[in-house]
Amino acid sequence: MKDDAKSRKGELREHLKVSILTLRLRPGADLDEAHLSDAFGLSRTPLREVFRQLAGEGYLDLRTNRSARVSEMSYTTLRDFFLAAPMVYGAILRLAALNATAVQIDDLKDAQQTFKAALRSGSGADRALANNRFHDVTGEMSGNVYLLPSFNRLLIDHARIGMTFYRPQAGKMSQNLSLASQQHDAIIAAIEARDDATAAKLAEDHWNLSRDQIELFVMPDALDVPMGAPPLSKPA
Amino acid sequence: MKDDAKSRKGELREHLKVSILTLRLRPGADLDEAHLSDAFGLSRTPLREVFRQLAGEGYLDLRTNRSARVSEMSYTTLRDFFLAAPMVYGAILRLAALNATAVQIDDLKDAQQTFKAALRSGSGADRALANNRFHDVTGEMSGNVYLLPSFNRLLIDHARIGMTFYRPQAGKMSQNLSLASQQHDAIIAAIEARDDATAAKLAEDHWNLSRDQIELFVMPDALDVPMGAPPLSKPA
DNA sequence: AAAATACAACTTGTATACATTTATATTTCG
């Protein structure tokens, strides 16, 4: 069997990604090379390469002569998030409808099945990860190398923000989650029909739902930051 | 004097970036670790870390057990470029106008001075790099971590595509280049005035000029690929 | 002669040892 370094490297990548997306590793958390190196049976050399790759994707921040950190999520960046997300999501879903392959559509359906199962009986992390996977597939469908870097960066923080409201038994949020699931179904249908206009419209709807949830759950602690609209003034 | 490994690492990064942007290293070209390691007085370990970072930024493609390559630029990706660029450029310049600091505005003016000097008496590479620098500063101004990954990715290929028409004595292109320079001035003015609407408008104009040049110089060899408009059909 | 295989040279990937830098604890002196 091949449980060699190459596969352990992939496992480490996956482990770190999942841990960061689900907030098990909090934004700003320090990563210990020696500890991870020991835990995954990898020397520091390949481990540091994984760090650099994840840093490039937006999961980590690297500072010379200091430990790697999980990328921060301040409310300043949240403002940027609200501004970029609707634009990029719309473009991605439009392109997904135009370019998706049959195999990718199957992948998307699988992801949606997993998402529904997670809504029924999964943990908050399961739900966030399944949702992340769904949108990740739409990114693959778009196939646009120029939009994907930003889209994937957005997905990281979307998952992390979402972790706050994807927890089970979030009361009245259940209906919102089932609505999100319905929107996923509609998105799949639009993509399968190659209906890019509808896909873009659904992206907008889906984003609005997400935005409402975020404002509902995150805003009470940070009313000072205006959201949902571009800032009207003010540099440093 | 500090001519230690840390600075050599930065030099390597810069050297590779410039070489790739100016097409001295062609898309698809193989990079020899041993040779670069020798040339820059770096061992392979830090060199490979630079590779991974540049790969994350879109300069290189890494394939396991094979040599690193300069990222490809097929006409397929050019279609994606035409679709993403106007959207992202507009958003970036709008945000630049809203968020630019005084220091950044000075940087932008410096970049524009350098660009003008390159138009007068610089090589094609000088011009492309100066133009790249100008737009890079606008990216810094925007400060939006979610848009920057795609913006920077676009700038890489914009510089590489532009290298074909930034060469000196490109005949009737001189007027277009001076027009581009005028647009840069207007962009600076809009940013300084915090006029985000005008900045967005100028982004559109600037992109249209760029697009025309690209179509003029690149298209004759690739008439089969429709450009300037989103594709109307067709997955794989 | 063409295809397949085996071998050798070379390239990439990983582990380990060493150097440098940062953080912590202790000592020293005011």
Place this chain on the structure above:
DNA sequence: CGAAATATAAATGTATACAAGTTGTATTTT
């Protein structure tokens, strides 16, 4: 007792040695 300075420990960065994989060439086989 407190603050600065220094010593000590720990972590990060780099270099080198070794292992694993790839590619090209030569030999063998059909």
